[in-house]
């Protein structure tokens with residue numbers, strides 16, 4: 001590339017950065033979009049920007065949450081500046097969320113009562129405006145009651161329950177080099193086999209899904225396994241843990257907006273192309289998920305004037321290993337590497353969109369919600385998730401295919417290895433509150449996912465409503 005091209009590219013990036021900065025400063029947006037959320041959530045400001053990512057999402061929360069540059073929990077504002085680096089879960093959670101409402105994150109990421117006892121020392125004042133979230137956490141509501149039962153149950157379970165998650169995840173990435181992602185990648189280059197490359201891609205996707213169990217928890221080295229995909233676990237802690245998990249299937253869910261306009265899961269007016277042609281072109285969208293995340297991470301670093309994170313180099317160590325351990329040319333290894341990345345991205349996309357959330361019977365923002373007094377966050381999670389019995393029947397499938405998903409959504413920091421033991425308390429609490437917990441099959445969810453893409457009319461009845469026969 002000659003100097004002229006580089007200058008041209010730099011000026012495009014600089015223009016984009018300055019227009020984004022202006023957008024941030026002007027805080028202009030179209031208020032009519034607010035009505036898209038049947039839950040009354042304000043439409044996130046930069047949701048439709050082509051570079052929309054976790055950092056822009058947090059920026060929109062800073063504008064809407066009434067946190068006044070501090071941290072908001074329920075209707076109080078706190079200053080955790082002195083606690084950020086001492087936070088047992090890692091500094092990122094609080095560092096990233098400064099200036100936002102962290103109620104849902106705070107409530108769902110701690111099982112013990114200890115964090116709540118620490119709050120008074122950081123209290124600054126009451127918030128001036130109501131929360132931009134409809135969800136409640138009443139002391140004796142569904143979620144808090146269940147959480148107290150789960151806390152007691154966890155004390156009775158062996159600490160080794162999480163060991164199998166560690167063993168499977170290590171196995172998928174490193175334990176047995178030949179049968180791992182890296183091993184398959186090297187074999188694919190050595191034998192010039194795109195079929196083996198495809199297997200490497202699938203193993204990489206399984207590794208990433210298993211590693212996702214770990215980035216929900218306190219900082220640990222297994223969360224970096226996720227970064228071999230070219231997506232970063234740090235970015236996913238925002239888009240997945242803080243956005244998707246807490247505001248599932250709403251206008252606030254980045255895993256819905258990230259696929260728009262190509263794949264539109266919210267039940268709003270959409271053209272026939274998006275409703276039906278998307279069934280055919282969706283694999284092309286999945287193919288670019290990893291690469292799009294990668295490019296957005298680089299652009300984000302440029303926008304914020306930060307150094308490009310070193311973990312962005314991690315996926316390329318595998319390309320280095322392919323070049324080092326085979327006699328193949330750099331060009332061939334690079335082609336094979338991107339073949340692996342793209343097949344992995346497609347597999348990850350297929351598993352992701354068909355895992356638990358998209359079916360006309362599952363609540364999506366726009367559908368008629370439960371009445372306001374039933375907006376317990378835990379009940380909402382049950383309405384927005386559907387478990388698959390065939391996946392939940394095997395622990396390997398649970399860890400590598402987003403199984404036991406309702407319990408995982410309710411208690412994201414609990415290792416997947418414990419979840420299967422928590423059902424008795426969960427069922428008991430559902431019964432106490434008259435909540436129906438329904439399961440389905442993987443096949444039914446695949447069909448439902450396509451129907452949800454085609455769906456453009458919201459459900460007229462709230463979740464849990466039984467239609468008269």
Ligand code: HEM
Nearest residue numbers: 088089093097102105106109110112114115118217218413
């Ligand atoms: C954005 C908000 C927050 C998030 C997402 C978050 C996340 C986490 C995570 C992931 C863990 C590790 C859980 C585990 O692996 O078992 C943790 C632990 C912990 N966090 Fe937070 N945290 C947040 C805010 C806070 C605040 C505001 C406090 C207290 C002022 C706090 C106090 C603690 C304590 C004491 C622990 C140790 C475990 C426990 O006693 O429950 N966190 N947090």
